Amino acid sequence: MPELPEVETTKNGISPHIDQQCISDIVVRNHNLRWPVLSNLAELCIEQTIQSVQRRSKYLLLRLDHGCIIIHLGMSGSLTITNDTSGLKKHDHVDICFENGVILRYNDPRRFGAILWTENPEAHPRLTTLGPEPLGRAFNSQHLALVCANKTAAIKAVIMNAKWVVGVGNIYANEALFHSNIHPETPANQLNTNQINKLCKQIKCVLRLAIKAGGTTLKDFSQADGKPGYFQQKLWVYGRAGEDCLHCQHTIRRINQQQRASYICPNCQPTP
DNA sequence: CGAACGACCTGCAGGC
DNA sequence: TGCCTGCAGGTCGTTC
Numbered sequence: 001m002p003e004l005p006e007v008e009t010t011k012n013g014i015s016p017h018i019d020q021q022c023i024s025d026i027v028v029r030n031h032n033l034r035w036p037v038l039s040n041l042a043e044l045c046i047e048q049t050i051q052s053v054q055r056r057s058k059y060l061l062l063r064l065d066h067g068c069i070i071i072h073l074g075m076s077g078s079l080t081i082t083n084d085t086s087g088l089k090k091h092d093h094v095d096i097c098f099e100n101g102v103i104l105r106y107n108d109p110r111r112f113g114a115i116l117w118t119e120n121p122e123a124h125p126r127l128t129t130l131g132p133e134p135l136g137r138a139f140n141s142q143h144l145a146l147v148c149a150n151k152t153a154a155i156k157a158v159i160m161n162a163k164w165v166v167g168v169g170n171i172y173a174n175e176a177l178f179h180s181n182i183h184p185e186t187p188a189n190q191l192n193t194n195q196i197n198k199l200c201k202q203i204k205c206v207l208r209l210a211i212k213a214g215g216t217t218l219k220d221f222s223q224a225d226g227k228p229g230y231f232q233q234k235l236w237v238y239g240r241a242g243e244d245c246l247h248c249q250h251t252i253r254r255i256n257q258q259q260r261a262s263y264i265c266p267n268c269q270p271t272p
Numbered sequence: 273c274g275a276a277c278g279a280c281c282t283g284c285a286g287g288c
Numbered sequence: 289t290g291c292c293t294g295c296a297g298g299t300c301g302t303t304c
Contacts, residue, residue, distance in 0.1 A: 003297055034280070034300085058298080075298055076282075091282085110281045112298060153275060162299075169297055238297090259277075261295085 002073040004134070004167030004207055007058045009214035010079055014104060015053040017081045018062070021098040022049045030093040034074060034114045037094065044117055045069065045096075057130050057166035061121055062096075068121045069096075074112030080105050131164045134203050139165055141193075141200040148188035148196060155191060156184035157258055159203065168203060171238045172210065174263050176202040178237045184262045185255075186272040237263040 002010070026042040038044070048064040055061070060079075062069040071079070083101045094106040094115055106115065118124045132138035147164045148155070156177060159168050168176070177184050179202040182195055191199070236246050241254035241263060250267040 006297080034298095072298085074281095075296070108281095109283065110296090110298095112280065112282095151274080157275085160298095171297060 002058060002075075002077065003169035003171055003210070004058055005172075005210035005214045007055055007060060007073065007167075008211050010073070011053055011055045011060055014079055014081055017102050018050050018096075018098060018104055019053055020049060020051075021100055021102060022047065023064075023096060024099045025095075025097040027095040027097065028093070029095075030091075030111070033093065033108065033111050034072070035116065037115050038117055041069075041115070041117055056121075056127055057133070057162060058169075059127065063121075067117060067119050070114070070116040070118060070121065070124065070126065071106070072114045072116075072126075074108060074110060074114070076110040077106065077108035077113035080107070130162055130166050132166070134165050134167050134207055139200070139204075141197045144200045145193065145196045148191055151188040153188055154185045154257060155182060155188045155199070156262060158188045159199070165203070167207065170260055171235070172203070172206050174238045175236060176206045178263075178265060178269060179206065181268055181270075183264060183269040183272050184257055190272060237265060239263065 023045045024047075026045055028037050028039075028041065031037040031039065044067060045064060048066065051063045051065060053060065053062055058072060060071040060073075062071070071077075073079070082103050082105055085103070089107065091109045091111075092105055092107050093111070096104040096106075098104075106113075116124070116126070121127055132143065144165070148158060151158055156173050158164055159176070160170070160173050174184065176199060180195060180199040182191065182199060237252055240252045243252050244250070245252055245265040245268060248265065248267045250265055253264055253266055255262050255264065
């Protein structure tokens with residue numbers, strides 16, 4: 001599920017419930033996530049207060065008095081706020097319990113996600129290699145131009161590589177490239193300045209709109225099945241193979257790239 | 273260093 | 289109904 005907008009939505013949904021709250025217990029029912037959940041995680045965190053809830057890339061950072069819990073939702077993870085200790089569902093792997101009765105519950109069918117603990121997130125290997133936030137000032141057309149220069153790889157692979165810019169997943173890579181009239185297989189170093197500028201702008205635009213759309217589901221967040229959805233979000237190409245381009249009425253095509261689906265309008269995004 | 277690809281895991285839709 | 293195949297929003301580690 002989660003691309004950057006959903007992680008941001010999740011952060012905004014859980015933060016009011018757990019910020020400044022003291023952890024009373026952590027229950028791990030399945031340690032076997034992408035990396036094993038520390039067996040002493042509870043010991044490390046009990047009696048500590050959440051000082052802040054932050055997002056970096058698609059990672060959520062729960063900063064404690066000492067140390068930090070790092071959560072990644074992988075492909076299928078989700079966090080919900082509950083106070084129901086009995087109504088467990090399949091794949092409810094971890095509960096972070098607070099003194100006020102609130103439970104932050106981690107569910108992840110595919111277990112591609114992770115719950116890590118670190119003394120110092122600024123030095124954590126998962127975080128130190130990350131590129132700039134797409135919505136921040138450090139991600140601009142100058143940066144993107146520099147990144148693309150000398151790269152023969154497909155532009156879609158480049159913008160999905162967290163080393164160069166974080167948080168752009170398959171959906172929004174496709175959408176941003178469509179709105180920029182760039183074919184996803186175009187070698188990065190073949191893009192001209194106008195295309196770079198446009199792509200940079202569209203990445204920001206598409207992500208901002210999606211966060212806005214995710215935000216509309218926030219009020220339901222604390223309910224049991226309060227999964228943020230994309231129903232407010234208009235997708236122009238992703239998942240629309242065989243349908244008409246909303247811009248020019250040509251038929252959207254699906255191609256495979258890096259063993260993942262790319263969707264293009266052959267008219268709006270000419271082959272390189 | 274960059275680029276390509278397999279790996280991790282479950283659930284679901286579609287075909288037979 | 290069941291079995292099989294292919295596909296899914298991420299990203300790490302290995303290899304060339």
